[in-house]
Amino acid sequence: MIHEVSPLAVTLFFAFVAATVGLSFYLGRKATSSEGYFAAHGQIPWAINGIAFAGDYLSAASFLGICGMIAAYGYDGFLYSIGYLAGWIVALFVIAEPMKRLGKFTFADALDSTFDSRGIKLVAGISTLVVSIFYLIPQMVGAGALIQPLLGLPHWAGVVIVGCVVMVIVVTAGMVSTTWVQFLKGSLLVIFSLVLAAMVLNRGLEVRGGGIDGHEFETLGPFSESELQSATVLDGRTMMPDGNGWDRNKWVRLLDLPGSSSFTLFSVTSDEGQLTLYEAQALTKTTDGTKLVDGLPMGDSDGERLLRPVGHISKLPGGETKTGPLGPIEFFRVVQDSEIVLWGSDTIKHDDGSSTTTYFQKPTNGSRILRPGEHPIFAGIRSGKTKDRIEFISLMLALFCGTASLPHILIRYYTVKDEAAARKSTIVGIASIGFFYVLTLYLGLGAMTSGALDIQDTNMAAPLLAKSLSPALFAIISAIAFTTVLGTVSGLILASSGAVAHDLLVGFFGMKLTGNQQVRIAKFAALVVGAIAIVLGIVFQKMNVTFLVGWAFSIAASANLPSLVMLLFWSGTTKQGIIASVFVGMTSSLLWVLLSADAFQKVYGLPAESAIAPLSQPGIVTIPLAFITLIVVSLITRKANVKPTHEASSRG
Amino acid sequence: MVFSPTDSSHVNAQAHNSKLGLRLFFVYLSLYATFVLINAFEPSWMEWRPFGGVNLALLYGFGLILAALALAFVYGFFAKVGVAASNLSEQEGAE
Numbered sequence: 170m171i172h173e174v175s176p177l178a179v180t181l182f183f184a185f186v187a188a189t190v191g192l193s194f195y196l197g198r199k200a201t202s203s204e205g206y207f208a209a210h211g212q213i214p215w216a217i218n219g220i221a222f223a224g225d226y227l228s229a230a231s232f233l234g235i236c237g238m239i240a241a242y243g244y245d246g247f248l249y250s251i252g253y254l255a256g257w258i259v260a261l262f263v264i265a266e267p268m269k270r271l272g273k274f275t276f277a278d279a280l281d282s283t284f285d286s287r288g289i290k291l292v293a294g295i296s297t298l299v300v301s302i303f304y305l306i307p308q309m310v311g312a313g314a315l316i317q318p319l320l321g322l323p324h325w326a327g328v329v330i331v332g333c334v335v336m337v338i339v340v341t342a343g344m345v346s347t348t349w350v351q352f353l354k355g356s357l358l359v360i361f362s363l364v365l366a367a368m369v370l371n372r373g374l375e376v377r378g379g380g381i382d383g384h385e386f387e388t389l390g391p392f393s394e395s396e397l398q399s400a401t402v403l404d405g406r407t408m409m410p411d412g413n414g415w416d417r418n419k420w421v422r423l424l425d426l427p428g429s430s431s432f433t434l435f436s437v438t439s440d441e442g443q444l445t446l447y448e449a450q451a452l453t454k455t456t457d458g459t460k461l462v463d464g465l466p467m468g469d470s471d472g473e474r475l476l477r478p479v480g481h482i483s484k485l486p487g488g489e490t491k492t493g494p495l496g497p498i499e500f501f502r503v504v505q506d507s508e509i510v511l512w513g514s515d516t517i518k519h520d521d522g523s524s525t526t527t528y529f530q531k532p533t534n535g536s537r538i539l540r541p542g543e544h545p546i547f548a549g550i551r552s553g554k555t556k557d558r559i560e561f562i563s564l565m566l567a568l569f570c571g572t573a574s575l576p577h578i579l580i581r582y583y584t585v586k587d588e589a590a591a592r593k594s595t596i597v598g599i600a601s602i603g604f605f606y607v608l609t610l611y612l613g614l615g616a617m618t619s620g621a622l623d624i625q626d627t628n629m630a631a632p633l634l635a636k637s638l639s640p641a642l643f644a645i646i647s648a649i650a651f652t653t654v655l656g657t658v659s660g661l662i663l664a665s666s667g668a669v670a671h672d673l674l675v676g677f678f679g680m681k682l683t684g685n686q687q688v689r690i691a692k693f694a695a696l697v698v699g700a701i702a703i704v705l706g707i708v709f710q711k712m713n714v715t716f717l718v719g720w721a722f723s724i725a726a727s728a729n730l731p732s733l734v735m736l737l738f739w740s741g742t743t744k745q746g747i748i749a750s751v752f753v754g755m756t757s758s759l760l761w762v763l764l765s766a767d768a769f770q771k772v773y774g775l776p777a778e779s780a781i782a783p784l785s786q787p788g789i790v791t792i793p794l795a796f797i798t799l800i801v802v803s804l805i806t807r808k809a810n811v812k813p814t815h816e817a818s819s820r821g
Numbered sequence: 822m823v824f825s826p827t828d829s830s831h832v833n834a835q836a837h838n839s840k841l842g843l844r845l846f847f848v849y850l851s852l853y854a855t856f857v858l859i860n861a862f863e864p865s866w867m868e869w870r871p872f873g874g875v876n877l878a879l880l881y882g883f884g885l886i887l888a889a890l891a892l893a894f895v896y897g898f899f900a901k902v903g904v905a906a907s908n909l910s911e912q913e914g915a916e
Contacts, residue, residue: 244878244879247882248860248882250882250886251856251882251885251886254885254886254889255849255853255885255889257889257893258845258846258849258850258853258889258892258893261842261893262842262843262845262846262849262892262896263843263846266835266838266839266842270835498873498875501875501879502873502874502875505874505875505876536868536876539876539878539879540864540867540878541860541864541867541878550860550861550864551864558862561857561860561861562857562858562861565853565857565860566857569853588835588838589900589902592838592896592897592900593897595893596893596894596896596897599889599890599893600890600893603886603887603889603890606886607883607886610879610882
């Protein structure tokens with residue numbers, strides 16, 4: 170699908186970029202000291218910090234990835250919403266106040282608060298870098314995906330623009346400007362998601378034969394098997410021959426006009442011996458890189474064809490054709506009792522090395538769409554296999570434990586003045602993030618039934634839903650989606666630059682630096698990390714955004730959470746225990762994901778069966794492993810250590 | 822960073838908040854774990870429509886988000902505030 174460039178969207182995008190960069194230069198004057206650069210002097214009001222939490226946390230994966238997953242598969246995307254929010258409970262009840270009490274600038278500060286250990290600074294600094302870079306990749310990939318429909322520029326241009334803008338934000342004013350950019354983004358995201366959800370409910374649901382381009386997908390039949398096998402003409406059109414990968418038991422191609430190269434593709438569905446043909450779509454990639462849609466070159470000029478927008482309701486309850494405005498609960502009731510046309514895809518390899526991706530209709534009952542287990546990631550829970558169930562539990566565990574382990578989230582606790590402010594800002598964060606996640610289900614289902622979905626790119630579901638409602642709203646939502654990336658990437662680069670300057674150079678290598686020198690080095694580190702993020706964003710262009718975020722959560726939860734929790738609640742924790750726990754948690758989870766079936770299949774292009782790790786999600790093994798490592802190493806080393814005055818002792 | 826033993830209101834507030842936080846954490850953990858285990862081992866239960874014509878998957882999912890919000894407000898309401906000023910001055914002194 171090729172999107173038209175909207176001048177309003179372009180104007181709004183550049184206005185947002187100008188506003189954020191201008192704000193950064195203005196605030197830059199206040200951030201010359203290390204306290205100002207890394208922690209905004211601890212003077213951010215708690216309410217602002219709470220919304221900034223939302224701006225920091227609601228990344229491209231939340232806004233684009235979850236809405237897209239719900240739009241394509243239904244309830245399963247909402248499982249991510251539930252897991253991501255649940256993680257904030259750990260942050261509020263376990264981490265928030267001690268984090269503020271123990272630390273100063275970075276995650277390593279809190280871990281090292283009672284030990285003053287170079288080893289802790291080293292492993293915590295490296296862990297921060299690893300988690301941040303893993304989290305940066307999907308954000309940059311998301312930026313590239315957004316820039317194509319928004320500005321009509323290639324993927325790499327989007328990645329470079331985001332990288333450069335973020336480097337300016339972080340280098341000019343550090344945490345001060347990052348906080349205000351995140352506050353702005355968090356506010357806009359929640360407000361306009363609410364507007365979008367209200368418009369979805371007000372529009373209601375309607376039976377249609379196709380997408381918003383007005384094309385109605387054809388249905389032919391039913392035919393008997395022998396009728397289809399012997400046919401040369403169907404519906405007055407010539408049937409193209411089988412072979413070269415095409416099999417009429419699955420696919421039928423009817424020439425649009427005699428002698429033309431364009432055709433209409435149909436998928437064959439069997440029901441009690443009767444065969445029905447549902448119109449499908451075909452995207453062929455030839456060996457020279459040319460793309461053909463249903464036999465014609467891909468494009469919007471004469472003699473070219475585009476993939477059609479999709480997402481429609483084929484049946485409403487009670488045989489209705491239109492519902493009118495719906496209430497928030499009524500909306501789910503109607504979706505549950507409707508039939509919605511989802512789309513699947515398949516690949517056909519041809520003799521000359523070219524391949525065709527076929528997109529086919531899957532009329533699906535709403536009751537299936539609003540239950541877990543339709544997405545390939547979650548389908549295993551219905552397989553009855555123990556391994557698939559463990560995989561699901563492992564993912565939900567990583568989401569639960571990951572939030573409170575993300576370095577860019579943890580450093581936000583240093584930007585408020587005290588523990589009470591840390592607590593209050595987390596509550597504001599939970600309220601705004603929770604409210605947004607409630608809206609994701611309306612946005613996703615709204616997109617699913619909007620007729621505007623891009624069949625190739627579910628990440629564009631939310632902006633395209635907005636497009637189906639109002640061109641102005643599309644411009645606003647697209648620009649907000651872009652600031653979504655800016656806000657999160659700023660936080661990640663800031664966390665990384667703090668790890669390099671404060672934890673590694675000063676903490677581990679013992680360089681004697683003044684506050685101003687630390688800031689200068691952190692700014693240089695921000696430029697380097699930003700450049701790395703740009704390169705990775707281009708290299709990993711084809712990777713799934715939500716999938717990569719899942720990895721980052723697993724690594725963060727395994728590397729960071731066990732040591733932080735044990736430091737707070739077990740007085741027997743030793744510095745060796747912490748170092749071993751962070752090292753084992755980080756390396757085991759990192760190695761595990763790199764050796765998993767998902768990595769083999771999606772990163773290396775190897776068969777999933779040849780993977781070494783038994784599960785794709787490591788959390789269920791590596792999180793307990795990090796806890797056990799800490800306990801065992803602490804027990805072994807505690808006699809050798811003079812017992813430190815421990816934070817836990819003051820906790821009653 | 823070591824807190825002064827004389828800063829008893831701060832230490833008491835920390836202990837109170839820690840205890841309260843852990844209790845609320847385990848309440849939420851039990852709700853979340855039940856949700857995850859039902860999905861993993863009896864996913865068909867999620868299709869049951871207990872009331873309002875909406876299935877358990879939706880009710881429980883929204884329930885978890887609302888429960889997080891409710892517990893957060895309970896914590897915010899009952900958490901004690903320590904002597905923040907002494908905390909700040911101690912931090913400065915320790916550096």
